Amino acid sequence: FAQRVETFGTTIFTEINVLAQQYNALNLGQGKPDFDTPADIVAELVKAAQSGQLNQYAPGPGVASLRQAVANHAARFYGLNIDPDQGVIVTAGATEGLLSCVLGLVNPGDEVIVIEPFYDSYVPNILMAGATPVFVPLHPPTWTFDPAELRAAFSSRTKALILNSPHNPTGRVFTREELSLIADLCIEHDVLVINDEVYEHLTLGDAHYVPIATLPGMFERTVTVSSSGKTFSATGWKIGWAYGHPAVLEGVARAHQFTIFAVHHPTQEAVAYALNQSDHYYDEFRSMYEGKMRLLMDALDGSGLKYRAPEGTYFIMADFSDVFKGMPRDFTHHLIKEIGVACIPPESMYSRDHVHIGRDYVRFSFCKSDEALLQAKKLLGKLR
Numbered sequence: 115f116a117q118r119v120e121t122f123g124t125t126i127f128t129e130i131n132v133l134a135q136q137y138n139a140l141n142l143g144q145g146k147p148d149f150d151t152p153a154d155i156v157a158e159l160v161k162a163a164q165s166g167q168l169n170q171y172a173p174g175p176g177v178a179s180l181r182q183a184v185a186n187h188a189a190r191f192y193g194l195n196i197d198p199d200q201g202v203i204v205t206a207g208a209t210e211g212l213l214s215c216v217l218g219l220v221n222p223g224d225e226v227i228v229i230e231p232f233y234d235s236y237v238p239n240i241l242m243a244g245a246t247p248v249f250v251p252l253h254p255p256t257w258t259f260d261p262a263e264l265r266a267a268f269s270s271r272t273k274a275l276i277l278n279s280p281h282n283p284t285g286r287v288f289t290r291e292e293l294s295l296i297a298d299l300c301i302e303h304d305v306l307v308i309n310d311e312v313y314e315h316l317t318l319g320d321a322h323y324v325p326i327a328t329l330p331g332m333f334e335r336t337v338t339v340s341s342s343g344k345t346f347s348a349t350g351w352k353i354g355w356a357y358g359h360p361a362v363l364e365g366v367a368r369a370h371q372f373t374i375f376a377v378h379h380p381t382q383e384a385v386a387y388a389l390n391q392s393d394h395y396y397d398e399f400r401s402m403y404e405g406k407m408r409l410l411m412d413a414l415d416g417s418g419l420k421y422r423a424p425e426g427t428y429f430i431m432a433d434f435s436d437v438f439k440g441m442p443r444d445f446t447h448h449l450i451k452e453i454g455v456a457c458i459p460p461e462s463m464y465s466r467d468h469v470h471i472g473r474d475y476v477r478f479s480f481c482k483s484d485e486a487l488l489q490a491k492k493l494l495g496k497l498r
């Protein structure tokens with residue numbers, strides 16, 4: 115195979131799913147809901163597929179109704195003024211959106227700043243573009259970055275910074291102050307931001323999500339990527355989007371044309387319907403997850419694992435150092451085989467130099483039925 119994929123292993127999500135299945139463990143690993151997409155949204159997909167009009171190629175940049183819905187959603191929740199024709203591209207999930215951003219905006223030899231721990235596709239994307247990742251770690255237990263380390267990551271070769279808020283896997287939602295520091299440095303060094311906001315509607319407690327594109331001077335230098343997977347519990351649909359200033363989106367559009375060209379047609383209509391739903395949907399979605407978060411926290415409380423309540427996402431990072439000596443991968447194997455619960459060890463979310471920073475932690479997902487989370491309490495109680 116090609117040199118560009120030589121260092122790529124199997125994704126940790128696939129690896130843990132196989133092991134969890136083999137040992138019949140309760141799977142709190144991959145962020146994949148074990149419940150279905152809301153029935154009214156699925157009905158829109160069925161209706162679109164049966165209309166007899168929508169089973170051939172969609173327009174490359176996405177169907178007009180969905181591009182308009184993405185623009186309306188950004189105006190409604192964030193006060194952003196997006197051009198639905200030139201400022202939105204519908205992508206095959208956020209995953210393709212992120213890849214098209216990197217391929218369309220970053221040159222070989224450029225540097226891209228990545229905050230650690232990171233979602234696992236960012237670094238392979240950067241490497242496939244021939245660019246170099248430069249890492250800035252979040253420090254536990256608060257998962258905050260050191261402003262001096264952030265500043266030091268910028269160089270004359272920095273082209274972009276990949277941001278993810280709410281943040282997988284730590285559950286952080288970056289504050290306006292943290293984002294302002296990032297924004298100031300990006301403006302000073304003329305750097306683009308690729309903002310992954312797939313958990314935008316998954317803020318918990320008092321946390322408030324601020325898109326970096328809304329900060330002064332940032333709209334022109336930010337591409338924002340999101341997805342229907344999390345917000346509509348439809349991770350299998352793989353419909354995402356990128357939006358921003360048309361001048362920046364042009365690079366993304368060119369890469370998208372020749373990777374995917376167009377994405378699944380009828381599903382785009384169903385996602386347009388879903389995005390246009392009333393506030394009631396989004397409020398109920400958040401409160402459903404607050405309930406699930408409490409169930410997982412309750413399960414962890416009885417286990418000897420330490421954690422901080424997440425500010426967003428459906429993940430909790432838990433510190434296992436009081437109950438197990440070893441690396442996160444070893445603990446994960448122990449948990450799957452001896453306790454019957456699967457989680458995600460974060461080694462593959464770190465550069466080699468920084469992997470020690472996450473050495474006491476594993477990630478649990480709570481996008482699971484209440485029954486599964488109650489079962490987790492029984493099982494994790496055996497850790498003590």
Ligand code: PMP
Nearest residue numbers: 207208209233282312341343354
């Ligand atoms: N970014 C982050 C931070 C994620 O957690 C995920 C989903 N696992 C993605 C991107 C990918 O989203 P999609 O399934 O829409 O491609």
Ligand code: GLN
Nearest residue numbers: 125127143144145146282
């Ligand atoms: N985003 C999901 C997670 O972080 C899984 C994505 C995947 O399986 N690639 O768990």
